[in-house]
Amino acid sequence: MPADGFDALAIQEKWQRRWLEDDPFRAGGADDTRPRKYVLGMFPYPSGDLHMGHAENYAYVDIVARFWRHRGYNVLNPIGWDSFGLPAENAAIQRGADPREWTYANIERHKRSFREYGSSYDWSRILHTSDPEYYRWNQWLFQRLYERGLAYRKESPVNWCPNDQTVLANEQVVEGHCERCGAEVVKKKLTQWYFKITEYADRLLDDLNQLEGFWPQKVIRMQRNWIGRSVGADIDFEIEGHHEPVTVFSTRPDTLHGATFFVVAPDSDLAAELASGSSADVRARFQDYLERVQRETEIERQSTDRPKTGVFLDRYAINPINGERLPIWAADYVLADYGHGAVMAVPAHDQRDLDFARAFDLPVKVVVDTTAPITGAIPVIELDEDGTPIDPTADDPTLDDLDPARTGVALTGEGRMINSGSLDGLSKRNAIARIVDELERAGTGRAAKSYRLRDWLISRQRFWGTPIPMIHTDDGRIVPVPDDQLPLQLPDAEGLDLAPRGTSPLGGAEEWMRTVDPATGEPARRDPDTMDTFVDSSWYFLRFLSPGDPAEAFSSAQADRWAPVDSYIGGVEHAILHLLYARFITKVLFDMGLIEFTEPFSTLINQGMVLLGGSKMSKSKGNLVEFAPSMLDPGADAVRVAIAFAGPVEDDINWEDVSTTGAQKFLARAWRVAMDVTSDPDVVWAEGDPALRRVTHRLLADAPSLVEQTKFNVVVARLMELVNATRKAIDSGAGPADPAVREAAEATAMVLDLFAPHTAEEMWEILGYDSYVGLFPWRSPDPTLLVEDTVTAVVQIDGKVRATLEVPARIAQDALEAMAREDARVVRSLAGRQITRAIVRPPKVVSFSTH
C-alpha cells in the first residue's frame, strides 16, 4: 500500500466484488418509466486478451453509459463477442486444436478483463455469434434475403487471398492486400453467394443525409465515396455478327460522336464470346492476353501509370448515333464488374482512352471545344499603357494547340460541342440532355446510374463461420434448408482438415455434407461454404434486446423500445465495412416490416487508433499491449483516466503519451479530498464558501454538454481544477468542515464516476453514503452561482492588451469606458496620443484606436 494510504488495487477489487454480487447496471425492464438510452460499443473479436485499443474503446463506452445513468436514463449497455472468424481457425490449425476451444477460452479472458476494467455492462445479455443459438438467425436472415431475391449466386471474377485460400469482399481488400493477412489479392473466377447491396445503393447514399451532424463527417464522406454513384447513360451498340446489342455505361454520353473504338474487359463473358467468333489467330492472342491478365495481382492491375495493354478482337461495334464502325479491343483497363464490362472509347476526352489510342495508334476525334466560353459572363477588358484594349484571351491556347493526339492530354473540361451533328454548339449539360433524349426515342439508350459499390460477396471457403443453409440437389437445383431444420450446425472439427486449400473444409465432412432434398427426399449435398462474419455483426445490436429468445431473431416490440442504438462507439476502421453492411441489413429488416427505423445507429462516435512506437498496433508487429499481465497494473481507474485525458476521442493516441502516473496522482488527490471532509452529509450547502461553490457548480453546469460533445479530456481537466480548488479550500481557505468542501467532494465523486468508477464509489462511501454513486442522479447547478460578481475586463490599444480591470459583472458601457480611460497603464501607453475610436463591450472588452 502506498504511504499516503490510497490503495487503488484494493479499492478496485472491493467494488468489483460488490458489482459482481449486486449486478447494478442491468437495464430496467418494461415497468421502468425512465427515458431509454441504448449505448453500445462495437463488440470485440476474441483473439488473445483485450488490449490497449479495447481499453480506449470501452473506456469511452463506459463514460457515455455512466453519464446517461446519472442523467436519469434507463441505460442499456450490453456486451457480446464477434466470435466467428479466421484467426480462431488459423490458431487451431497451428496448434492442432478445435477453433471452439481457442475462441471460448479467449472469451473467458475477455470477460475477466472487462470485470477488472470496471465496465458497467448488463451482464445478463451476453451473446456469442459462434453459438448455434445465435448463428441460426444468420441462417434465418439468409433465407429471408434469398426469398426476396437479395441473396443470389453468380459466377464472377472475385478477390482471392492466396494465403488464406478464401474469397474476400471488395471491402476487405485494402490497397490490393488481404485485410486479414496482408497477402496480395488476385482475381479468380468463381461461383459464389452474394447479397444484393447494390439494390440499396441509392438509399444507403441518400440516407447518409439524415446522419449528417450525428456521425463523423469523415465516415459519411467515406461511405459516399465508397458507394460512388455516377450519373450518365446506358448506350446500346450493335455488334457486327453478334445477335444482341451490347450496352455500355458512360458519364459523358455527350461525347458519343467522339467514340473511335470500343473496349471490353478481357475477363468478361462478352470478351470470350467475341473472341470465339473471330479467327484462330485472334483467339490465340486473346487467350494469351487473358492468361496474362489473370496472373496479375490487384496491385499490378490497379497501378494507373502502367502502360496500356490490349488485343484487337477483329470485331466491330456500330455507333448508334452515326453508324460509324468502331473496332473492338479487349484491354484490362476496363473492369469486368463495373458498369457493363465494356466501354465506348472517346480518346479526345478521356485520358485512359487517349493513352490506349496513342499506344495502339487509334484515331482521336475532338467533339468538345474546350476553348469556347461556356458562361454568359462578360469579360473584363483591361487597357494597356497606350490605352488600347488588351484581349484577355490573346495568350490562351487555341483548340489546335490542345489537340490531344499530339499533346497526350485529354480534354476533359467544359466547352461547346463540335463535330457532333445536332449537338453542335451545346454546353455539356444541354448536350447530355439532348443525346439522352435522342437515344431514348431511338430505343438505343437511356439515362442511367452506376455505382462503385459492388454486391456483397458473402461466401467463404473456411470452417469457422455460419454454414450457408442451402442444399444442392443431384439434378442441379439449389434449395433452401427449411426454417424448421435450423440451425444447421457446424460439424465437429475433429477429424476435419482445416488447412486452407481453396475449398471449404466442410466439404470434407462427408456425413455432414450428405443430406436430402426436403421436397423429394432424394439424396442431395449441402453447401460447403460459410458466411462472411460481417453477416453476424450486421444485426447483432438487435439480438441484445432479447438475447435468449429461441423463437425469433429479435423482438420487434423490444426493437421499438430500445432501437436504434443511441450511441455507437468504435474504431474508424469500420467506417465502410461493418457500418455499411449493418445499414444495409437494417434497411432490409425495415422493408420486411420487422423494425420501424431505417438507420441502425443514431449517433456514431469513432475513436482514433492507439499507436505504439508511432505505428498502428498489430499482433504481428508485436506492438500490442494486452490487459494481462501488466497493462492494468497502475489500476483500472488510472488507465481509464489517462486514456480519457490523453486527447480528443477522434484523434490517434500514442500509447507512450498515456500517462498513468499523472492519473494515479490525480485519483489519490481526489480520494484524499473525500478523506479530509469532516462535515456530515446533512450540512446546508448554502452556508458553504461561495468561491468554491462556484467552481463546483460551473463543473456541474458545463460537464453535460462537454460529455455530449465527447470532449472527455476537457471534462477530466475541469475535474482536476475542482479537486485543486477543493484542496486549496481545505488547506488554506474555508477549511475541511465547510459545507462547500463536502459539496465539492460529492460532485467530484459523481463526475469522476464516468472515468474512475472504483475510486468514485470509494469516495462516495467515505462521504457517508451506502448507495452506489454510479446510480446517483446528477445534481442541478444553482444558476445564482454561475454568474460572477466581478469579471476581468481587458483594455486594448491598437489591438494590444495594455491593461486589465476588475469590474462588476453588470457594469454599464460608459462606466467601463471611463474606467479604462482613467487607468494609469492606459494613460501611460497612450503617451499623449488621441483616441480616435473606442469600442466598448461590457463587461469584457474595451478597444481604443489612435489612428
Add this chain to the structure above:
RNA sequence: GCCGGUGUGGCGGAAUGGCAGACGCGGCCGACUCAAAAUCGGCUGCCCGAGAGGGCGUGUGGGUUCGAGUCCCACCACCGGUACCA
C-alpha cells in the same frame, strides 16, 4: 490523380471573433524528512532587461476586423480515404 482532414510551448493538449498556452506530463526551486519516497507550495512560450517593463509569438504569405489560433484567399508540410469506376 481525385476527395477529405490537420498544423498551437520540450511533450499530450485547452481556447462561443475578445487576456493564447486551461489541465496534465516533463523540468527547475523550495517546505517537510536523519535521508529518500510520497505529499504540499512556487516558477516554467521565446527574446531583451537587475527590475519595472518592453518586443516577438498559434506552418508561410496576404486579406477582412477596433480586435484573428478562430473568418476569407493563396501557398507549404504532414496524415487519412480512394484510385484505370468509363
